[in-house]
Amino acid sequence: MPELENDTSARILDEANRLFARYGYEGTSLSAIASQVGIRKPSLLHHFESKQALRQAVLDRLLDHFNQVLPQILKVATTGDTRFEALVNEVILFFAQDPDRARLLYREMLDRPDELRETMGRFLAPWLEILVEYIERGKAEGRVQPDVDARAYVLQTIQMIVGTVAVGSTFGELLDDQGNQRQLNEVARVARAGLFIEEDR
C-alpha cells in the first residue's frame, strides 16, 4: 500500500510549488519545504533525489495538469468565434484558480530560459499547430484580421495570460479590490480585439 508515500510526495510537490512560486527556487530551502510538510530534510530527499529533481517534478506536474484539464475544451470543436473565447477563458481560469501556477512558470522561464524553451516548445507544439491552423482558416473565411502573425499571436496571448496572473498582486491591485478581475477581463477583450474582425462597429 504505497498510498502514504504517494500522499507525502504529493504534499511535498504542493508545498514546493507554493514556496518556489512565492520566494523563487534559490530563495526556498529544502528545510523550509520539509518543515511545511511536517517532516525533516533528509526524509524529503528520500522522495526526491535532489533539489533540482524536485524542481523538475514540480514543473512536470504543472504542465501535465494543464494538459489534463484543457484538451476537452478544444476537442469539442475548433470552429466558431465562441470556441476560441471559451479556450482563452479556460486558460485564464486555469491560472487564476491558483496564481502560484503562473508565478512558478514565469520564474522558471526567467531562471532557465534555454531549458524552458525546449520544454515549452515540446509542450506547446500540438496546441500551436491546432490554433495556428484555426487562425489561418479564420483569415481565409474573413473572420480574422489578415495581418495577424498567427504563431506570434498565440504565444503572445499565452504570455499575456500567464504574466497578468503572475504579477496580479502588483499590477492588478493598483486598481480597486476587483482589480485583478478587471485585468483579466481586459486580457480577454484585447485577445479578442487583436484577432477577429468585428463588423458591427
Add this chain to the structure above:
Amino acid sequence: MPELENDTSARILDEANRLFARYGYEGTSLSAIASQVGIRKPSLLHHFESKQALRQAVLDRLLDHFNQVLPQILKVATTGDTRFEALVNEVILFFAQDPDRARLLYREMLDRPDELRETMGRFLAPWLEILVEYIERGKAEGRVQPDVDARAYVLQTIQMIVGTVAVGSTFGELLDDQGNQRQLNEVARVARAGLFIEEDR
C-alpha cells in the same frame, strides 16, 4: 575628485542589475557581483550598506532612467493616434534595448509584490493620469472603443511589453531567429487593435 568612487558605484549597479536579472536576487551573491567589478566583497559593502540597499538602488536607478528617457515623447503632444503608437514603441524600445531591465523588473514584482505595488503605484501615477485622460477623450471623440477599461488597459499594455521582453528568450525564440522582433510587432499590433476603432476594414 569623487569620480573614481562614482564610477565604481555605477559599475557595481550595472553588474548587480545584470546578475539579479539573470539569476535573481537570491541566486546572486555579493562576491559574484564584486568579482565581476574586479573588487572584493568588503569593498563593495563600502559603496552599498547591504545587499538589500543595493537591490533598492538598482531598482531606483532603473525607474529613474525610464523617467529620464520617456517624458519627452509624451510631452510633445497627447492627441492623435500616431502619438500613442510612438509612446508604445518607445516603451518597447526602452526594454528591448536591454532585456535585463524587463527581467529585473519582473523578478522584483514576483519577489516583493507589496513593495512593488507601492513603488510602481507612485511611479506610474502621473503616466496613468495622462494616458487615462487621453483614452477617455478618444472615447468621446469616437476614436477609441467604448468598452475599453482605460486604467486596466494601460497597466495591461505595460505588463504585455515588460513580460514579452522578459521571457523573450523562452517564447520569442520558439519562432525563428527574428522571433523576438515578431513578438514585439505583435505586441504593438494587439495594443493598437485593443484600443482604436479602425474604420477602414
Add this chain to the structure above:
DNA sequence: CCTACCGATCGGTAGG
C-alpha cells in the same frame, strides 16, 4: 581598497 574572520545556513550524506 584589502585580509581575516564571524555565525548561520545551504544541499546533501551516513547510518540506522
Add this chain to the structure above:
DNA sequence: CCTACCGATCGGTAGG
C-alpha cells in the same frame, strides 16, 4: 521516517 554530521558558501564586520 529520524539524528548527526559534512564541506561550502552566504551576508556582514573588524580593523587597518
